[in-house]
Amino acid sequence: MFGGGGGGLNPRKMEQMMKQMGIDVEDIEAEEVIIRTDEYDLVFDDAEVTKMDARGQETYQVIGSPEQVDAGSAGGTASESDDGDAGIPDEDVELVAQRADVSEDDARDALEANDGDLAAAIGELE
Template structure:
């Protein structure tokens, strides 16, 4: 990225690098007391425990670099009680069967009702 900043011998010392970056209008800072970072996605959460977070600010834009212990948590399907009651009313099924049908159909009411009706 910058000449003379490569790893290994002869690399630029961090203070000199920071000074050079500041001259270019780039500021670096860190978040020292973060315990966890959670990134929410449609498929689930990406959880980073014990994160080390660096922030680079250049031309009014903040860029975050996060390192830590990464784990993924799949999205948890939450079935509302109202949906279970509706499926029970429409099909005559028990609450347990209605909930199971909703879970098997990713919470889709129509599909759960069709599954229990056939």
């Protein structure tokens, strides 16, 4: 695209050309990237992530070597620390709240205290 794939092109010159074409490039300081599929998760630790915005169309490039893990098993720590729900699914919270006739906050607390065990949480609240 830019004369032999840009191999002989000065990076500063390449950046100027991209800006002229309306393409903005930004490096993202990513700690972890997770790609989820139905069959497995791909986990990239310390990946290089570049965001390219070409007139509103955003493209992300991830460079690194992923580890393949079981589906849904990656990334628990980020969501747990953000909202403190310890990975309890909202559906479970709603079910316990309805069955035990309590608020969703009380249901979540009971589920967390019982490691996500629905029956034990309901039993504790009744």
